[in-house]
Amino acid sequence: MIHARGLVQTFTTREGRQKKEVRAVDGVDLDVAEGEVVGFLGPNGAGKTTTLRMLTTLLRPTQGTATVAGFDVVRESAQVRRNIGYVSQSGSTGSFARAGDEVVDHGMLYGLSQAEATRRGKELFDQLDLPGLWTRQPKSMSGGQRRRLDIAMGLVHDPTLVFLDEPTTGLDPQARANLWEHIAGLRTERGATVFLTTHYLDEADALSDRIVIIDHGRIVAADTSDNLKAQVAGDLVDLEVSDASRVGEAAARLEAVAESVEVDGSHARGRVPRAAKVVPGLMADLSGAGLELASIEVKRPTLDDVFLTLTGRSLRDAESGPATPDPVEAGVPA
Ligand SMILES: Nc1ncnc2c1ncn2[C@@H]1O[C@H](COP(=O)(O)OP(=O)(O)OP(=O)(O)O)[C@@H](O)[C@H]1O
Numbered sequence: 001m002i003h004a005r006g007l008v009q010t011f012t013t014r015e016g017r018q019k020k021e022v023r024a025v026d027g028v029d030l031d032v033a034e035g036e037v038v039g040f041l042g043p044n045g046a047g048k049t050t051t052l053r054m055l056t057t058l059l060r061p062t063q064g065t066a067t068v069a070g071f072d073v074v075r076e077s078a079q080v081r082r083n084i085g086y087v088s089q090s091g092s093t094g095s096f097a098r099a100g101d102e103v104v105d106h107g108m109l110y111g112l113s114q115a116e117a118t119r120r121g122k123e124l125f126d127q128l129d130l131p132g133l134w135t136r137q138p139k140s141m142s143g144g145q146r147r148r149l150d151i152a153m154g155l156v157h158d159p160t161l162v163f164l165d166e167p168t169t170g171l172d173p174q175a176r177a178n179l180w181e182h183i184a185g186l187r188t189e190r191g192a193t194v195f196l197t198t199h200y201l202d203e204a205d206a207l208s209d210r211i212v213i214i215d216h217g218r219i220v221a222a223d224t225s226d227n228l229k230a231q232v233a234g235d236l237v238d239l240e241v242s243d244a245s246r247v248g249e250a251a252a253r254l255e256a257v258a259e260s261v262e263v264d265g266s267h268a269r270g271r272v273p274r275a276a277k278v279v280p281g282l283m284a285d286l287s288g289a290g291l292e293l294a295s296i297e298v299k300r301p302t303l304d305d306v307f308l309t310l311t312g313r314s315l316r317d318a319e320s321g322p323a324t325p326d327p328v329e330a331g332v333p334a
Pocket residue numbers: 011012013022023024025042043044045046047048049050051199322323324325326327328330331
């Protein structure tokens with residue numbers, strides 16, 4: 001469904017009087033199969049939206065090639081657009097028209113008849129939990145309802161591939177959980193391929209078959225969430241000894257089976273690929289040495305641990321990254 005090779009996007013920005021080139025996307029390869037839900041994860045400014053804008057033909061790549069839904073994003077941009085749905089970060093709903101009219105207009109823009117666009121629109125309003133809102137103006141809807149309306153607009157022409165750019169940013173936890181169900185339903189009920197960007201780790205984890213992590217314009221990992229966690233981070237084993245003066249001995253025994261062992265007060269912590277395999281032996285070893293534990297905790301790795309291992313930074317810290325600078329010569333729309 002998506003095949004990209006060596007995608008690059010450079011922007012020229014101004015720093016004082018100096019012009020500076022930013023490589024927002026720096027050689028991205030991507031493959032997304034039909035029916036997959038792929039979460040594109042990275043901190044602010046990592047290059048997610050820029051990649052998405054190249055794949056949806058809104059920005060011409062500076063270098064590299066991509067085919068989306070079988071068509072070249074530069075040479076066959078009209079066919080790409082006809083076959084995809086795109087829900088942008090800012091949403092696409094104006095505030096004065098009625099919600100239903102907006103959806104119908106959008107469908108007609110894609111070549112549907114008015115009757116067909118109305119039928120499809122009403123079906124989507126049902127599926128996306130927007131009952132009775134057909135004649136409502138979007139400006140008087142809640143954030144979650146507006147976001148679902150954006151998704152209805154992105155789906156009205158029945159695309160087989162849907163791009164969602166940070167679909168739940170700014171929503172409260174309940175509205176996010178509700179939208180997750182609808183996003184999961186795009187694949188299960190409509191058979192759609194979904195490519196979504198997010199900087200929420202839990203969102204990428206909950207929704208995606210596969211996670212692609214981008215940092216500084218480059219892909220740093222691409223795999224299932226479980227594989228990433230197992231390969232890159234491993235489980236964290238946290239031992240708390242009853243006698244703090246013996247924590248060094250516990251750490252030494254932990255070191256025999258774990259990596260990156262650290263001591264903190266009466267705690268010794270280290271990472272192992274699969275805790276279930278090593279903990280029974282470790283417990284026997286500690287008990288054999290007369291080391292009594294106050295507690296033992298095993299934490300499955302999070303995607304943040306994966307990111308930390310790969311980049312040396314926490315995704316949470318990285319989220320407060322630099323703001324978008326003033327563009328001087330932004331990329332040319334395709
Ligand atoms: N039009 C532009 N002109 C100049 N620089 C830009 C422009 N658009 C993006 N950038 C820069 O390119 C880099 C990637 O930005 P992009 O918006 O793709 O990141 P992102 O991962 O989508 O971030 P966010 O999560 O904040 O949306 C950033 O350094 C950003 O400042």
